[in-house]
Amino acid sequence: MTDAALADTLREAGLKVTEPRVAVLSALTDIPHSDADTIFGAVLPSLPGTSLQAVYGVLAALTTAGLLRKIEPAGSSALYERRIGDNHHHLVCTECGAVRDVDCVVGQAPCLTPSEAGGFTVHTAEVNFWGVCPDCQSALKQKSAD
């Protein structure tokens, strides 16, 4: 995705186009499920004057505008991804924290209406799967072999 295309994305969302915003979108295209610090590291080479706070500001703006989705798996810092609008879920490695996308499980989400909402107005169902990623499985096997 070119910077021009990313700029259009920003404009369409009613946001001003700035270098930090384009850079953050670009970084998240390459490395989804990244936290603020990782994104900061990714954009720093192209924006030497930027700061971590600026990244936080950009992430907040883009998330509010609906261009980013913020996920906060237990035990890790907030992660951001560009894949939005589809109700996909996440698979998180309990060993290393790696995150992978999972398409919504049973076609729609019939199972995701709480039987008894107790007066709550539910608007979102979030599903997280916890497990061990292939890499960590190998590592664990290796370790137990010692």
Next chain:
Amino acid sequence: MTDAALADTLREAGLKVTEPRVAVLSALTDIPHSDADTIFGAVLPSLPGTSLQAVYGVLAALTTAGLLRKIEPAGSSALYERRIGDNHHHLVCTECGAVRDVDCVVGQAPCLTPSEAGGFTVHTAEVNFWGVCPDCQSALKQKSAD
């Protein structure tokens, strides 16, 4: 639940029985879905010499022993509950952070096997519902009427 019964619960889990532990279990029986600070406030009257760090230590020990479940909804601090062993889920109010238990939705959890685990070994599926609790619904209605 009496303190003696709570003490037995601790012993059965292979843990030493101490005042702070009994107090924390007792507090969580009364006020589930509490964070460390709330629990600290609840046990302080009966344990004047205790500290927040002690509460954190107790919570960590009890969670490791399987007596507590730790939940970490996005945007709030870690919460603890005694209800364990059943795969229930949570309903979280996006306005005030209130948490309510929800029984597992479709009988078992047939919908909670990711279609494509991508090599991950999945051991847990976590479901969180986000919505607005009855109290906050009233409050919002009130506000919009102004």
Next chain:
DNA sequence: CAAGTTGTCTTGAATTATTCAAAACAACTG
């Protein structure tokens, strides 16, 4: 029941992720 061992609690401080605030600055509007 007494002494020892192991593990827990207390005290104090450090860390990490994140947010707040004010001034300098840049993007879109007309």
Next chain:
DNA sequence: CAGTTGTTTTGAATAATTCAAGACAACTTG
């Protein structure tokens, strides 16, 4: 091109949680 609005920079503050060392208490063993 100038103005307005909103963004970024800079610097500091906050909140939740964790780390570490010594004091202490619970269960075990004799």
